[in-house]
Amino acid sequence: MAEARSFEGPRAAERPLSPHLQIYRPMLTMMMSIVHRITGIGLYFGTLLLAWWINSAAGPNGYAKFEAFIGSWIGRLILFGYTWALIHHMLGGIRHLIWDTGRGFGPNEREWLVAANLVGSIAITVLLWIVGLLFVGGPQ
Amino acid sequence: MTPPKHIRTPLARVRGFGAAKSGTGHFWLQRVTAIANIPLTIVAVIIMIMLLGRNQPAVAQILGSSTVAIIMLLFIVSIMAHMRIGMQVVIEDYVHDETAKLGLLIANNFFVAIVGLTAVYGILKLSFGL
Numbered sequence: 001m002a003e004a005r006s007f008e009g010p011r012a013a014e015r016p017l018s019p020h021l022q023i024y025r026p027m028l029t030m031m032m033s034i035v036h037r038i039t040g041i042g043l044y045f046g047t048l049l050l051a052w053w054i055n056s057a058a059g060p061n062g063y064a065k066f067e068a069f070i071g072s073w074i075g076r077l078i079l080f081g082y083t084w085a086l087i088h089h090m091l092g093g094i095r096h097l098i099w100d101t102g103r104g105f106g107p108n109e110r111e112w113l114v115a116a117n118l119v120g121s122i123a124i125t126v127l128l129w130i131v132g133l134l135f136v137g138g139p140q
Numbered sequence: 141m142t143p144p145k146h147i148r149t150p151l152a153r154v155r156g157f158g159a160a161k162s163g164t165g166h167f168w169l170q171r172v173t174a175i176a177n178i179p180l181t182i183v184a185v186i187i188m189i190m191l192l193g194r195n196q197p198a199v200a201q202i203l204g205s206s207t208v209a210i211i212m213l214l215f216i217v218s219i220m221a222h223m224r225i226g227m228q229v230v231i232e233d234y235v236h237d238e239t240a241k242l243g244l245l246i247a248n249n250f251f252v253a254i255v256g257l258t259a260v261y262g263i264l265k266l267s268f269g270l
Contacts (some may be wrong), residue, residue: 044223054262063196090175093174136192
């Protein structure tokens, strides 16, 4: 990270920076921290879809366009990814709220929490899609 | 009257923020909105699943009904406040060029304002039947 100059300009002193990602051996907790940020960024831009859906419901033509997009394979793929990102970020948020209380930092506890986060998010996403597609009728 | 030993104003000293310029406001708001987002997201997802496959007039009517509209408005406001801070932290962590950072921080505010208000407008429009 020595090349990561600050905004002070080229004449700024070459002070040592704290070690960053590439220094450490990858660990599950660390990877999940990164995934939490990535899913957050995904959800951020995904709100465009939410705003489009809400506003399209005002008229039949607009809603037909939205349904055509979300029903297409790319639309469904985005919606599936969005579902997972939402559930994963929510469960990750609960994990962070638990950590905020000072609990769950033991070696086994923290590993269990991140594993439950990952497994839980995949399971709930699949479950929601089964419910959506089979029992409610799908995006059509 | 003795001249002051430093040029920091008494107010700045009392606030105690130093070069950080702000305190735990963002930290706290991020957690408050996170807690609010949990039940709101669960209910919003249930609403979305229940609206699957329904035709446009039905979707418009349900989304615009008082209870659903209020829940959706709370959901939108809470996630917008949460994601604005989240994206700001990401920008501050990874963008080190001062000009680019400033531009992106402003763009973040614009994005949240435009998308958030558009979504709020959409709900209100359905609710008031305009």
